[in-house]
Amino acid sequence: MADRATExxxxxxxxxxxxxxxxxxxxxxxWAKDLKSVEVxxxxxxxxxxSVRFRAAGMGRSIHYTLAYDHTDPNVFRWVLxxxxxxxxxxxxxxxxxxxxxxxxxxxLEVELVVPLPGFVKRRTQTKIMHAALHELKAYAERSGPA
Numbered sequence: 001m002a003d004r005a006t007e008x009x010x011x012x013x014x015x016x017x018x019x020x021x022x023x024x025x026x027x028x029x030x031w032a033k034d035l036k037s038v039e040v041x042x043x044x045x046x047x048x049x050x051s052v053r054f055r056a057a058g059m060g061r062s063i064h065y066t067l068a069y070d071h072t073d074p075n076v077f078r079w080v081l082x083x084x085x086x087x088x089x090x091x092x093x094x095x096x097x098x099x100x101x102x103x104x105x106x107x108x109l110e111v112e113l114v115v116p117l118p119g120f121v122k123r124r125t126q127t128k129i130m131h132a133a134l135h136e137l138k139a140y141a142e143r144s145g146p147a
Contacts, residue, residue: 004110007130013141015075015096015103021141022077022094025049031140032133036062044071051082065090088112103141107134 011018021031029035034057042051053066065084069077078093089112097104109130 003112004108005130006106006108007134008104008106009134009138010099011103011105011138011141012101013103013144014101015098017144018094018096018103018105018137018141019074019077021137021144023048025052028054031136033136034132041066046071053083086114088114105134105137 021027025038025040028038035054036057037055039053040049040051041053042049044050048069048071050069050071051066052069053064055062055064057063063084063086065087066082067079067090068082069079072078075096076093077096079091081087081090084090089110092107092109095106095108097106107130
């Protein structure tokens with residue numbers, strides 16, 4: 001069974017700047033410390049990544065997964081797992097809302113691992129991943145300044 005978690009923050013940068021950071025997959029390892037490499041496998045007609053392979057540090061080893069991105073709604077940065085070595089599901093989204101020159105971000109993630117873990121371990125790991133991702137995105141966006 002998959003576990004779903006949600007976390008929110010406000011980033012002192014406009015939504016277009018945050019969106020630009022999220023769309024720049026090759027630069028993710030510059031701000032997301034657990035990501036070791038990112039490879040865009042496919043793009044849409046606007047050059048946005050639609051299939052992206054990641055290598056990350058996780059659970060004491062290197063893990064690999066590929067996410068499929070849906071760019072239908074410019075305010076929702078959505079993905080689903082298409083391939084993963086330790087997870088069956090890694091689906092989520094960032095919801096970006098204008099907050100008067102800043103961006104309110106809601107991050108929702110649903111994770112299901114291949115190997116069952118006790119619920120408290122999964123929840124703690126998921127919370128740590130989400131908090132780190134939002135904190136690192138916020139710090140990078142605020143350091144980078146407006147687009």
